Amino acid sequence: MKPPHGGKLVYRVDEKKDIDGISVIEINEDVAKDIENIAYGIFSPLEGFMCKSDFENVLEHMRLENDVAWTIPIVFDIENKIREGEEVLLKAKSGTTAIFEVEEVYKYDKKEYAEKVFKTTDIAHPGVKRVMEMKDKLAGGKITLVKEGKEKFEKYYLKPYETRILFKEKGWKDIVAFQTRNVPHIGHEYVQKTALTFADGIFINPIIGKKKKGDFKDEVILRSYEALIENYYLKNRAVMSILRTTMRYAGPKEAIFHAIIRKNFGCTHFIVGRDHAGVGNYYGPYEAHDIFNEFPDLGITPLFFRSFFFCKKCGGVVNEKICPHGKEHHIYYSGTAIRKMIMNGETPPETMMRKEVANIIMSYENPFID
Amino acid sequence: MTEKEGKGKYTTVSIPTPLAEKIKRRIEGTGFNSISSYVTYVLRELLASMEEEEEEVFSKEDEEKIKERLRALGYLD
Ligand SMILES: [Zn+2]
Numbered sequence: 043m044k045p046p047h048g049g050k051l052v053y054r055v056d057e058k059k060d061i062d063g064i065s066v067i068e069i070n071e072d073v074a075k076d077i078e079n080i081a082y083g084i085f086s087p088l089e090g091f092m093c094k095s096d097f098e099n100v101l102e103h104m105r106l107e108n109d110v111a112w113t114i115p116i117v118f119d120i121e122n123k124i125r126e127g128e129e130v131l132l133k134a135k136s137g138t139t140a141i142f143e144v145e146e147v148y149k150y151d152k153k154e155y156a157e158k159v160f161k162t163t164d165i166a167h168p169g170v171k172r173v174m175e176m177k178d179k180l181a182g183g184k185i186t187l188v189k190e191g192k193e194k195f196e197k198y199y200l201k202p203y204e205t206r207i208l209f210k211e212k213g214w215k216d217i218v219a220f221q222t223r224n225v226p227h228i229g230h231e232y233v234q235k236t237a238l239t240f241a242d243g244i245f246i247n248p249i250i251g252k253k254k255k256g257d258f259k260d261e262v263i264l265r266s267y268e269a270l271i272e273n274y275y276l277k278n279r280a281v282m283s284i285l286r287t288t289m290r291y292a293g294p295k296e297a298i299f300h301a302i303i304r305k306n307f308g309c310t311h312f313i314v315g316r317d318h319a320g321v322g323n324y325y326g327p328y329e330a331h332d333i334f335n336e337f338p339d340l341g342i343t344p345l346f347f348r349s350f351f352f353c354k355k356c357g358g359v360v361n362e363k364i365c366p367h368g369k370e371h372h373i374y375y376s377g378t379a380i381r382k383m384i385m386n387g388e389t390p391p392e393t394m395m396r397k398e399v400a401n402i403i404m405s406y407e408n409p410f411i412d
Numbered sequence: 413m414t415e416k417e418g419k420g421k422y423t424t425v426s427i428p429t430p431l432a433e434k435i436k437r438r439i440e441g442t443g444f445n446s447i448s449s450y451v452t453y454v455l456r457e458l459l460a461s462m463e464e465e466e467e468e469v470f471s472k473e474d475e476e477k478i479k480e481r482l483r484a485l486g487y488l489d
Binding site: 203208335 | 454479481
């Protein structure tokens with residue numbers, strides 16, 4: 043099995059730790075998810091929230107201070123209540139509880155943060171908006187998870203130490219990871235199966251957590267994938283598990299981040315499609331492909347895909363590398379078109395989406411986030 | 413492949429001048445904007461390729477517990 047990012051799988055969990063008398067600070071669910079991701083090594087080699095040197099290096103060079111590739115700041119924004127050198131107990135409504143050893147409290151420039159990570163300071167960009175709403179200081183330091191929060195989809199919440207054993211037990215060596223925040227249409231299925239043809243297994247890893255209005259609800263995404271896997275995948279070739287983190291919509295930089303996470307789960311390959319983790323028109327459709335050129339030491343191989351479509355002349359699902367025919371012969375799988383149909387109460391046709399998947403989606407009165 | 417040598421720590425490494433000249437010619441018209449950024453790239457690639465396979469850190473007992481959970485959840489038979 044390939045080593046995790048930075049060489050060692052982080053595991054910072056201590057359920058027996060004495061937490062009596064430590065002052066409590068309430069945290070939101072986004073922070074709670076990041077804490078668990080750190081504690082379970084999903085964000086290896088991070089052992090806590092970034093201190094200033096890591097934060098600045100990530101913005102400036104897309105690397106931690108120790109030269110390990112990293113593109114997205116993992117930071118904790120605070121009010122004045124927290125002081126350097128103290129230990130505080132971070133607690134979320136969902137139950138997530140962690141000890142935070144405050145190593146450093148520092149100021150940062152939100153505009154610079156936005157510009158460097160999102161390549162824009164446009165407040166209409168959901169990632170930028172979130173940064174601009176952050177508190178004015180950041181606190182860095184190690185965390186130790188004392189209690190895991192409640193997770194609605196616990197069955198699908200696998201940690202890297204589990205997936206690594208799972209893949210080994212299944213005898214998988216080449217493992218392709220597929221990131222998603224959408225319900226699957228035929229185009230997605232072909233991307234996954236094309237990659238799977240050359241690998242031992244596929245790790246379908248939907249992002250669960252805060253997304254934007256109009257995105258599919260988490261439950262709809264999971265149940266639609268269940269239907270797809272149940273009916274169209276070999277049981278011993280596909281594993282689904284959730285990734286609990288917020289979408290940042292940082293396009294190319296988030297693609298690298300997403301790849302690193304899947305490396306930590308034990309995957310060897312990572313599928314990068316069109317406009318990965320993008321939003322609006324902030325990033326070029328294949329910018330998230332190009333950025334991988336800058337990371338010869340990532341330790342997980344990106345598999346670049348262009349979109350699949352149906353060609354009436356070929357009589358099958360193809361992509362632009364294998365079909366010589368003109369656009370007039372093509373039917374495109376468009377997430378947007380499918381979304382519109384569903385909003386109008388129309389079931390997407392079988393040429394676009396498997397009927398088992400469509401049926402699941404249509405069984406919801408409102409499958410979208412309000 | 414731009415490595416802005418602004419913030420961050422750097423050190424100097426000596427390489428033979430003829431090699432530096434070769435690199436200079438090699439990177440003409442590529443995305444590399446300096447000999448340093450090229451050498452950095454190549455070294456990172458080389459070191460990463462030499463990373464060792466990880467030794468599993470679990471005791472037999474821990475591993476068995478993990479497998480039990482995976483079976484209970486239907487991931488393993
Ligand atoms: Zn064709």
